[in-house]
Amino acid sequence: MAGNSSVHDQYRNPLAYRYGSKEMTFNFSDTKKFTTWRRLWLYLAKAEKELGLPITDEQIKEMEAHLDDIDYERAAKEEQEIRHDVMAHVRTFAIACPVAAPIIHLGATSCYVGDNTDLIILRDGFDILLPKIARCIDRFARFAREQKDQPTLGFTHLQPAQLTTVGKRACLWVQELLMDEQAISRAHQDLRFRGVKGTTGTQASFLQLFEGDDEKVKKLDALVTEMAGFSKSYLVCGQTYTRKVDVECLNVLASLGATAHKICTDIRLLASMKEVEEPFEKSQVGSSAMPYKRNPMRSERCCALARFLMSLPANALNTAATQWMERTLDDSANRRMSLSESFLSADSCVTLLQNIGEGLVVYPKVIQRHVAQELPFMASENIIMAMVKAGGSRQECHEEIRVLSQAAGNQVKQEGGENDLVDRIKASPYFSPIHHQIDELLDPATFIGRAPQQVEEFLKSEVEPVLSKYTGRLGGEISLTI
Structure with a gap:
């Protein structure tokens, strides 16, 4: 290659230079x-x-x-x-x-520095991630409170279902983030130090150094563990700490990835419906060919990174399963990548989630239009009950509604028109006893159950106690550089 070599002449991991934060890299x-x-x-x-x-x-x-x-x-x-x-x-x-x-290195084996350093890095990685997860919880919780009363179509099987609210749906996202905060906190608390254990974990070299003084060897282990900032060390290990520890760590990170993927997939679907939109900057380009497009690139990127993150525990599982006896070295090259890439991917996902949560835009009029297209069908039972109260027969009313609903459905599906079931009901002499009640019976706010109250109860009892652990660490907005 002609000319001087530069950083651009070699592969660089995008997690390090493109997506990861300074503190995690x-x-x-x-x-x-x-x-x-x-x-x-x-x-x-x-x-x-x-x-x-x-x-x-x-x-x-x-x-x-x-x-x-x-x-x-x-x-x-x-x-x-x-x-x-x-x-x-x-x-x-x-x-x-x-x-x-x-x-220097008196009595120690390579894993004294190698494994203990890895455990310090895992601990510090969790310390970096946990406040970021809390900030994501905080941002989506604020969004949930702001949107707790906004009726919207619920979806099951990606088909319109009973109404919920935009805020209640956001609480489903927050609930999963709370589970991730709990799982990662637990994995963090479970981490121990390998300590001073010697070549195969027996502490034989240190017992020799201290001329058979068992208590001094135990004290040595405890002193170094405390200096490194751990309250406990693993009482038994081989040459390495058990690679099951890596499995536990990567599993909770992958689970966080699944949460990020779910949240961002929901946002992508809602963006397709034009009901909710992630932040879109003034000069941002959505497509090189279609200038009108406003692609949900943040959510798409988060899904891409989360998918990679979710694939990584397989490395830890296979490594743990194939550590023969006290250890084999076929874990080393794999762990250099799988540990760092798991934390960097998770870090990138929560950075994106926070940014998205800080700038979500809701379009109520679009939501209302979609609700209006489906609500007449959902209101059938309310209309039947109103007719029964007015002296009608439930069976007769059910048949009248069925016929009108089928006709309105054909209008939507075969003719491409709007749902005109309400107009058909208002024009039907059979329903004349309740014509004056129709608009009231179709008020979306009467179809959302306890969704607003559930939001407030959830935020108070579930979210606020967790966020209180991070007092003073929830501030600061995220600006993406790319």
């Missing part, structure tokens, strides 16, 4: 990973010193002074030579810390 960056490795070596040295191993203050201070100044070029050369990423970084850290070099 940093969470899975080399800087986060390798500076965490160095901090873990520091924690280990501090704990070993505290428990009596001959480690000096000078060695500790030297390590502290070089936690962030990583020579990546040197590390790459070392790894190319020895084919071992952890030892390459041990050597690179040792070059920066010649006094501390003899005690």
Whole structure:
């Protein structure tokens, strides 16, 4: 290739440069990973010193002074030579810390830094996601309250059904987000530290370091676990923490993806009906060929990313199932992609959801027109009851309504006309006893049941307690850069 190589000459993961947030892409960056490795070596040295191993203050201070100044070029050369990423970084850290070099990684195995760092990154990834999910809940909850009284057609089988309200439908979306917040919070709380366990999880090397002192080995594990910000470590593990942990983490993220896909699919369908529209910027182009189009690109993008996110747990499941005995290394390359891409995809989905929730537009007149087209059929039972109260026979009234409904249905389906059932009822002498009641019987507000009350009850009892956990973290709007 002619000319100098640039970033545009190589594949870049769109999740990192196009869709993911700065905080989530940093969470899975080399800087986060390798500076965490160095901090873990520091924690280990501090704990070993505290428990009596001959480690000096000078060695500790030297390590502290070089936690962030990583020579990546040197590390790459070392790894190319020895084919071992952890030892390459041990050597690179040792070059920066010649006094501390003899005690760096003392008694540890590669998974001490590798797996413990992964657990820190998973924990921090959840910490990034949870407030974002709460903001999505908040935005759609506000929308639900604003639209709690707006009657709209309900749909079952994607066919018009009894009326609901725009706000009540939004509560269905919020309910699933609440379930995701709960599941991800639980997965976050369940995370433990691998801790200081040695090559096959037996802590044999540390028992040797401390000359058989079982309590000191246990204390070492507890000290490092606390320094890393965890309250517990896994009491037993092989060389790695069980890959079932990855399964649990990716499953809850995939479930969040299913929620995002459902919400955005609903919005796409409603946009097709011109009832609800996602944010559409003044200069946004909907189609290169059709200038009039207002495509729901945010919702479409969210569905695309969610579909990818939902596919990723299969990697974790297969990896967990094939970890022979204490571990095999066929998990490594897979996890480099599946863990990061799951969190980055989830992060992208909730970013889009928040943006959509902050700018949803409702078109009441379109909704009212659609309601008017279907409501006469749905009002049949109300009209029958009114006729019975006026002295009519239910069976006779049912037949009269059936005949008029069939004729009105033909008018809609075969002639392409409007639903004229109401006009037919008003013109029928049979229904003259209730002609003065027809408009009242067709008031959409009388067909929505307890939907507005359900919205308020749901927001108060289910939503507000969850959002209270995120007080002070719900502000800020999302602006998409692309």
